[in-house]
Amino acid sequence: MITEYRQYLDPKKVWIPLTDGTFKLASVQVEQDDAVTAGQIVAYKYSGKLKTPVLASITGTVVGFEERLDRFNKYVDHIVIERSDSNQMITHEGLDDDVPAAIIRQRIEDCGLRQFNVDGLYTDIAFERPIKHILVNAIYANEPFISTDYDFVKQHAELIADGIKLLQHAAHAETATLIVDKYMDEQTLEALGKATVDKGIEVVQVNTKHVNGWDYRIAKQLVGETISPNLIDNQILYTSAYAAKHIHDAVRNGRPLIERQVAITGDALRVNVLYDVRLGTRLEDLVDDLGGYDDGGTYMCHVGSFLSGEQVAADSFSVTATVDTIDVSAYRQEPEEVCIKCGECNDICPAGILPQNIMDAELRNVNARIVDLHTDECIECGLCSYVCPSKINVLEWVRRAKRRVG
């Protein structure tokens, strides 16, 4: 359970990765020993023709470049910035009322908001391709303590709603939908309801006690067709309420994305907290701030949703805009049993494919069958692994099959 709220906004040093999962090339705009200001562009990263800026998150001096582990468990180049005392920050001009779509798009880009959520079905906040629907999720849940804390959503309901509107306007989207949890507390639901009621944002309630791929189902309902692993293909832009709040900040107050809230949980830690963190802070520094680990054991460190997130090999990675939750727990071995062919993974799969059969085909190396079974439609939601009573990591097998024929 999350018991505390904390801030960690003045790190001595930050390590900011120059590339990520999609933007794999970078061109650095500053040199060693240069002075930089928070919000300043220190590099551009590229994915094909697309480019997006990398921002400094603190004001200080560039002290070097290091290859380090990032939150995707890959070794990539990081820029290291040491903080000077000043609290300066580059802000853009605040824009009120009706802002032209092109300007909102530019602002989102300039403030480093292109990539915010990466788990599961979330898409980038990108407008190169036509978007018809804006889908925003206000729910997050994380294993093993389903920790849900909606204070952020409650406090910022108005700003979130405004962010959604800005997104819709920027994309010229027809609809905007906000997903909320049936089990959110009254006040949060009320605040969200009040904020959205006159803005034409549709609010959809889901029951998070049933882990069944509700976002997939909602997306499917929106477009009325089978959806692809990348929702942008279906003209849906899907992001979180956190992103909406930051979009509001970027457009209305001109604030670049240099800090975010992260939930840090797990039984390896003394306290479980909601943290306001400066981007580029290493997890190990945060853990120190929390009083270290509970005892020396074998831990696993998981970033993002427990169904579709990433497991990382060490706690030395830094928090980026795409990190929403981190869980550090003692490793609990549970024996994997044989597949009893109960078919529960097949029943739950929101993409309507048959993971058990795919796993079977993968085990027997029959490529033609893997193709026949529509393996490429898997959205890697992880629900098949979740429901399996034998605790088989079914998704891992499906991924392997996908790679084999992909």
Added chain:
Amino acid sequence: MEFTMKKPPIISNQQRSYKRSLSLHISLIIVSLTAIFTRAFIAVPEGESWVPDQMFKTFLMLFTGALVSVLIELVYSISEGTSQEFSEYRRLVDPINTGLLIALLLPTSTPMYVLILAVAVGVYVGKIVFGGYGYYIFNPALVGVLFATISFATQIEYGDTPLVLLKQAIEGQSYNFELIDLVLGNYVAVAIGSTSVIVLGGVFIYLSITRVIDLRLSGTFVLAILIISAIVGFVNFGGAMWNYVFVNMITGLTMFGAVFLVAETVSSPTSREAKLIYAVVIAIMTMMVRILGTEVEGVVFAVLLGNMLAPFLNRTVTRSNKKLFIQTSVILAVVVLLTGFVLGFILQGRLIEAFDAMIQWGGMIA
């Protein structure tokens, strides 16, 4: 302190395969105990044996079945060098289940050596050869039972079961079934475990709740049997059809099959659509064997046939969605209804008649 990259299992979902085997285990033990106690009031043919004898024989069969099954798996795992697993009870659950199932599926008259052979064949040929629990294609228990009933047909004898009587009834003789006796299990049955429908019903509910039984398998099976027998009964007896339905439903392994055989997960298909087809095929086969065959207790054969089809069904279905599911259900419903009528008329020997009528009717329209 170190970090591991081993993927941990997702633990917040409380379902476990082992828990399911355990529920099945408990159910089988309950049914076994019932089997022993029902012997106390089932009339035995005079002069052959007496009641305590029957009870002891039943107990002995169940005990031996489980023991032999465990021993075979143990010997095999010693040769594999994995015998230390057997120090935990959880490794014993599945062998015991198979052993009990085989014993429960045979009549009390079975000689012990036949039982032991049946278990040996079932566990070794049916299970171990395929790679053990989780990998077999045919339900191991049924492999054993089939072996025993075919190879030792004369040694395994039993009196006229209600279904045999029923078949004779259709051929013109008349019998009175005592409702109470049927419900309590006081009648001659092939399998020692199949008699008490009340206990089986309770177990059915318990296993459905613990999700050992998939209702798309067992539920469909029971429903299909119900519909087919209702139609056959209606065609042949008109108003008195419910007796026919009743005997079909509560005797002759129908409930036992629904609880322990049809829903056995490893040898059944994995997708929703295939599960429905599988259950209906088994139901149709069961009724066909009952009506047309000489071996009236056809569930064993029907389920084995279903097992045989399961890999094929798995291969046919490549995805699963609502539309396909509804389509499959509708087609299957039609198939079940048709089968009911065809079987009903065959039973009456009036199929040709019905066919003629249809042609005449067609001619009239044209």
